[in-house]
Amino acid sequence: LRMPAPALLKRDWQKDHVYLVQFPRMGCIPTASPFALKLETWLRLCKIPYTNVSNEFTKMSEKGQIPFIELNGRHYADSVHIIDVLKHEFKKDPEALLNPLEKAQLIAFRALIEDGIFWAIPYNRSRNTKWIAGDKGFSGHFHGVKKILFEKIMVPKCIKNMKAKCHAQGIGRHNQLEVEKMTKDQFDSLEDFIGTKSFFFGEIPTTLDITAFGHIQQFLHTPMASDELKNHLEQKCPNLTKMVNRLKDEFWPDWDEACSKLSLATTMDGPEEAAAAAAESH
Amino acid sequence: VLLKRDWTRDHIYLFTYPRCRRIPNISPWSLKLETWLRMARLPYTAISTNFCSKRPLPFVEVNGRQIEDSNVIIEALTKEFNVTIDSSLTLETVSRNRAITALVEEEITPTLMALVLPDVGYLVTEEAWGSHLGRGITGWARRKWMKRRMRRQIASSVHIRGVDRHSYSEQTDLIKEGLDALAVFLNEGRHFCPLPSTIDATVFGHIACLIYAPTPDGVLTDYVRISKPSLGRFIETMKETLWPDWEETCSTGNMNTHHHYRI
Numbered sequence: 001l002r003m004p005a006p007a008l009l010k011r012d013w014q015k016d017h018v019y020l021v022q023f024p025r026m027g028c029i030p031t032a033s034p035f036a037l038k039l040e041t042w043l044r045l046c047k048i049p050y051t052n053v054s055n056e057f058t059k060m061s062e063k064g065q066i067p068f069i070e071l072n073g074r075h076y077a078d079s080v081h082i083i084d085v086l087k088h089e090f091k092k093d094p095e096a097l098l099n100p101l102e103k104a105q106l107i108a109f110r111a112l113i114e115d116g117i118f119w120a121i122p123y124n125r126s127r128n129t130k131w132i133a134g135d136k137g138f139s140g141h142f143h144g145v146k147k148i149l150f151e152k153i154m155v156p157k158c159i160k161n162m163k164a165k166c167h168a169q170g171i172g173r174h175n176q177l178e179v180e181k182m183t184k185d186q187f188d189s190l191e192d193f194i195g196t197k198s199f200f201f202g203e204i205p206t207t208l209d210i211t212a213f214g215h216i217q218q219f220l221h222t223p224m225a226s227d228e229l230k231n232h233l234e235q236k237c238p239n240l241t242k243m244v245n246r247l248k249d250e251f252w253p254d255w256d257e258a259c260s261k262l263s264l265a266t267t268m269d270g271p272e273e274a275a276a277a278a279a280e281s282h
Numbered sequence: 283v284l285l286k287r288d289w290t291r292d293h294i295y296l297f298t299y300p301r302c303r304r305i306p307n308i309s310p311w312s313l314k315l316e317t318w319l320r321m322a323r324l325p326y327t328a329i330s331t332n333f334c335s336k337r338p339l340p341f342v343e344v345n346g347r348q349i350e351d352s353n354v355i356i357e358a359l360t361k362e363f364n365v366t367i368d369s370s371l372t373l374e375t376v377s378r379n380r381a382i383t384a385l386v387e388e389e390i391t392p393t394l395m396a397l398v399l400p401d402v403g404y405l406v407t408e409e410a411w412g413s414h415l416g417r418g419i420t421g422w423a424r425r426k427w428m429k430r431r432m433r434r435q436i437a438s439s440v441h442i443r444g445v446d447r448h449s450y451s452e453q454t455d456l457i458k459e460g461l462d463a464l465a466v467f468l469n470e471g472r473h474f475c476p477l478p479s480t481i482d483a484t485v486f487g488h489i490a491c492l493i494y495a496p497t498p499d500g501v502l503t504d505y506v507r508i509s510k511p512s513l514g515r516f517i518e519t520m521k522e523t524l525w526p527d528w529e530e531t532c533s534t535g536n537m538n539t540h541h542h543y544r545i
Contacts, residue, residue: 063447065444065447078447100466103463103466104462104463104464104467105381107462107463108381108385109381112381115389115443168442169442169443170338170351173338173350186380186384188377189381192374193378
């Protein structure tokens with residue numbers, strides 16, 4: 001079932017410039033959506049010019065999801081599809097040099113991350129919810145009545161939605177210990193796959209590394225139901241953790257600034273660039 | 283509360299869907315689990331719940347316990363019965379197999395389910411479950427109710443995963459990409475690992491359903507048979523070695539034809 005394509009959010013768009021629509025920034029991580037974090041990091045990796053646009057908590061893609069992009073007057077949804085489009089439009093392909101076995105490994109491990117590990121995120125968040133409306137979450141964006149509305153109405157609704165999704169997918173039927181064990185096994189598989197390499201396929205990061213980054217950083221920086229998973233990553237998966245932190249250092253020098261200022265306008269390149277980008281997006 | 287009260291020690295009772303005419307079990311997870319039981323040479327009796335179960339299928343009862351979720355079941359039975367089919371696998375292979383399992387169970391099959399959702403009526407035809415739903419007015423009512431129930435279940439499951447929002451060609455391409463990856467991993471071999479292991483049962487359970495339960499235009503069945511012949515051969519070999527009673531169980535509807543075969 002397709003929803004009609006929404007009208008463009010950015011009417012005065014620049015040619016060959018990506019407008020990335022996502023949730024506003026949070027206090028403990030630039031974005032709580034592993035797919036948005038993956039996509040924005042991918043744009044930075046491939047040096048594709050982009051500007052963030054806030055979805056103001058309400059606007060979703062034609063497929064009802066975040067993130068989505070607008071490019072040259074067209075709307076594109078679903079982060080995996082978007083990456084395919086961008087590879088084609090901007091002639092960038094981080095995995096161009098992979099052999100057939102490595103390409104197959106990329107497909108399989110991508111499923112392990114986006115369809116396996118991913119589900120531990122809403123599962124945990126539906127059990128530890130208070131932080132979303134607090135300092136670590138979105139509270140900096142709201143004041144007064146709006147803050148109360150957000151905390152008492154929007155967040156509980158979102159949590160109820162998440163619980164229902166987890167139950168429908170199947171993970172909701174397991175208890176916390178079972179989910180933690182399953183997720184730890186999946187983390188161990190990634191740790192085993194990366195081995196002693198810098199990235200999954202050698203010395204150069206590919207889309208798979210960026211996909212892992214988007215998901216693993218959620219466990220390292222956002223509150224889960226317990227510290228089990230974060231501890232497991234840091235203690236039992238050192239190579240995987242080192243890799244995602246290496247990506248953070250290289251592609252997110254503005255991580256702290258983006259979170260403390262709750263700004264979608266910070267860039268890799270420094271404060272002057274950020275000011276110019278902010279001026280441009282108005 | 284156990285369904286099988288008079289259970290035998292160390293015997294597994296598998297609760298699942300009834301037989302279909304073209305394939306012993308049209309549910310990939312059930313076919314995978316039953317294939318695994320045969321591969322592990324564990325004594326089992328298959329019982330049809332006749333669509334009356336509250337628990338999602340398949341589930342097992344063994345030594346007074348009820349266990350659900352095919353992957354949890356496989357792990358539990360491996361421990362309880364000391365199954366060694368995966369014990370010589372390297373860590374690297376175990377990790378790869380976990381990724382392949384995610385690809386098959388969480389990407390290929392849900393996308394396939396989204397693809398065939400418009401044809402959910404197939405499930406109540408004579409070829410599938412229709413013959414088990416009764417005759418006359420009761421049969422007609424049960425078929426209508428079953429169709430509605432399955433449509434709701436499948437629609438909800440694929441909506442959660444977002445695969446229902448792709449176009450038909452996007453869905454087919456996604457499945458083909460997954461099948462390509464499987465063929466690369468198989469690499470013209472007879473199994474996914476040096477010796478038969480759990481991943482063989484997983485891939486067989488899901489891909490056999492893809493081939494034998496027809497998609498509207500047969501595009502995917504053709505893709506496997508023609509473009510990925512090694513994958514097609516793998517399915518046929520698994521079928522011959524672990525399901526020599528395939529024809530008999532499909533045509534008679536008898537759930538336990540394996541009891542008089544040596545598998």
